[in-house]
Amino acid sequence: MHFSDLSMRQQKILRFILAFTTSHHYPPTIREIGDEVGISSTSVVNYNLSKLEDFELISRDREVSRGLSLNLPRLAEIGLAFDEANGNYASAMDGLAASAENARSHRFRIPVLGKIAAGQPIPVIPSEPYDPEGWIELTEGMLSLPTGRLFALRVQGNSMIDASVLNGDIVILQQQETANNGDMVAAWIEGDEETTLKYLRREGDMVHLMPANPNPEYQPIVRPADKVRINGKVVSVIRML
Amino acid sequence: MHFSDLSMRQQKILRFILAFTTSHHYPPTIREIGDEVGISSTSVVNYNLSKLEDFELISRDREVSRGLSLNLPRLAEIGLAFDEANGNYASAMDGLAASAENARSHRFRIPVLGKIAAGQPIPVIPSEPYDPEGWIELTEGMLSLPTGRLFALRVQGNSMIDASVLNGDIVILQQQETANNGDMVAAWIEGDEETTLKYLRREGDMVHLMPANPNPEYQPIVRPADKVRINGKVVSVIRML
DNA sequence: ATAGTACACGAACATTTGTGCGATGTCAAG
DNA sequence: CTTGACATCGCACAAATGTTCGTGTACTAT
Numbered sequence: 011m012h013f014s015d016l017s018m019r020q021q022k023i024l025r026f027i028l029a030f031t032t033s034h035h036y037p038p039t040i041r042e043i044g045d046e047v048g049i050s051s052t053s054v055v056n057y058n059l060s061k062l063e064d065f066e067l068i069s070r071d072r073e074v075s076r077g078l079s080l081n082l083p084r085l086a087e088i089g090l091a092f093d094e095a096n097g098n099y100a101s102a103m104d105g106l107a108a109s110a111e112n113a114r115s116h117r118f119r120i121p122v123l124g125k126i127a128a129g130q131p132i133p134v135i136p137s138e139p140y141d142p143e144g145w146i147e148l149t150e151g152m153l154s155l156p157t158g159r160l161f162a163l164r165v166q167g168n169s170m171i172d173a174s175v176l177n178g179d180i181v182i183l184q185q186q187e188t189a190n191n192g193d194m195v196a197a198w199i200e201g202d203e204e205t206t207l208k209y210l211r212r213e214g215d216m217v218h219l220m221p222a223n224p225n226p227e228y229q230p231i232v233r234p235a236d237k238v239r240i241n242g243k244v245v246s247v248i249r250m251l
Numbered sequence: 252m253h254f255s256d257l258s259m260r261q262q263k264i265l266r267f268i269l270a271f272t273t274s275h276h277y278p279p280t281i282r283e284i285g286d287e288v289g290i291s292s293t294s295v296v297n298y299n300l301s302k303l304e305d306f307e308l309i310s311r312d313r314e315v316s317r318g319l320s321l322n323l324p325r326l327a328e329i330g331l332a333f334d335e336a337n338g339n340y341a342s343a344m345d346g347l348a349a350s351a352e353n354a355r356s357h358r359f360r361i362p363v364l365g366k367i368a369a370g371q372p373i374p375v376i377p378s379e380p381y382d383p384e385g386w387i388e389l390t391e392g393m394l395s396l397p398t399g400r401l402f403a404l405r406v407q408g409n410s411m412i413d414a415s416v417l418n419g420d421i422v423i424l425q426q427q428e429t430a431n432n433g434d435m436v437a438a439w440i441e442g443d444e445e446t447t448l449k450y451l452r453r454e455g456d457m458v459h460l461m462p463a464n465p466n467p468e469y470q471p472i473v474r475p476a477d478k479v480r481i482n483g484k485v486v487s488v489i490r491m492l
Numbered sequence: 493a494t495a496g497t498a499c500a501c502g503a504a505c506a507t508t509t510g511t512g513c514g515a516t517g518t519c520a521a522g
Numbered sequence: 523c524t525t526g527a528c529a530t531c532g533c534a535c536a537a538a539t540g541t542t543c544g545t546g547t548a549c550t551a552t
Contacts, residue, residue: 039508040510053512075510
């Protein structure tokens, strides 16, 4: 299951819910979704919403207005794709007050999507739907890189301790399918069905995911390149004490 | 303006909104609030909600179901006492001035005031944020609700490398005159006329400022307590790669 | 006393908003 | 060609939900 496996409408719906929820602090209605995604019938939105619920990408409270919430950790798992043009996913939507508010400010709003294992990778990231604890906002000069497609994860485990990334830290990643040797990346390992935070190293057709911890308990993970999918590259680390 | 200045109903309403939003991931309706707080009339809830909006403690979207959201930074400012029954954030805090002049947006704006040495002297930390070289914005849950003014500094030097604070990192500090043993603090050393970033340790009348670097080049600084002034305590570390 | 203000109540009202259902189009399997 | 799962559309309906308004009470200032 990958984000791109979803229908275009479902992808748009997810992106819209994320953008809307982030800027409004409450979820959108069926009609608001329909208007934005270009679905005239509320029942079609409802239909797709139910599909997304089957995939556990959202959860719904029936008969409750705006009774839905994103399962952001799961979204991160399947590789939510951000809007290319605007970089910032939050301004992906047009015609909303949100985008207007966003357009004039040179800020990066970054969702904290969930946790990532740095250590013994955990099979499935335990997830609660939309965690309101999570979004951070940085201003222009704070990030040097082309601003775009950013998301954040909370680190679990100590495998990257030598890279000064500790258990509990938040890493900000730039969403990308490829990365260079030496980059710290979030990688999905097919077969193992797990995501982990490691240094990337390529050797021929093999990909080495290198921990940064001298303890022998942490060993490199070596896999064929086609069994590893890069979710993003770490561009920033944040720690709360 | 303090939290306890609000009417009991308004206090209850705020606590309920917080509890409800936390557990449902969307805000409550007027009637849900009324039921919980013990208000039979929806108009009374509406009335009090409008009051709270005047105080900028919440923001509302008119004619929108569940169209309200808490202004957490402002809430922290006025010292919201959380409900023990609901578990979270049970500690009573006496919030003081934070930097939340942008009340509608529910964000913490943190000025980056300058550099701090891990071994080098730097100028005083101004009590009035002026001419920051930049600023960072974090939102609501990113920081455990601050009880004081926040500011940020850019780290120079490697004396705290063992604490995973590297050269070039940005540390966010909470302004306070005192700190506990083990806290990482920015301290002004009288006589030396310099500010430095170190771990704090008290021993009798002496204050030890401990580096976190095994290299013998970095030595603890030991001074009489009255020669050391704490400028703030590190609550967060940010690193850009 | 009189007027004014803040707060509260309840009921009627007007939207907003989720749900249900019949009809249509597509496409691949039988 | 027929069948049937998918996905879509439009529309009617009912429930959920914000708004308005007339009334009442208590307290304050004039």
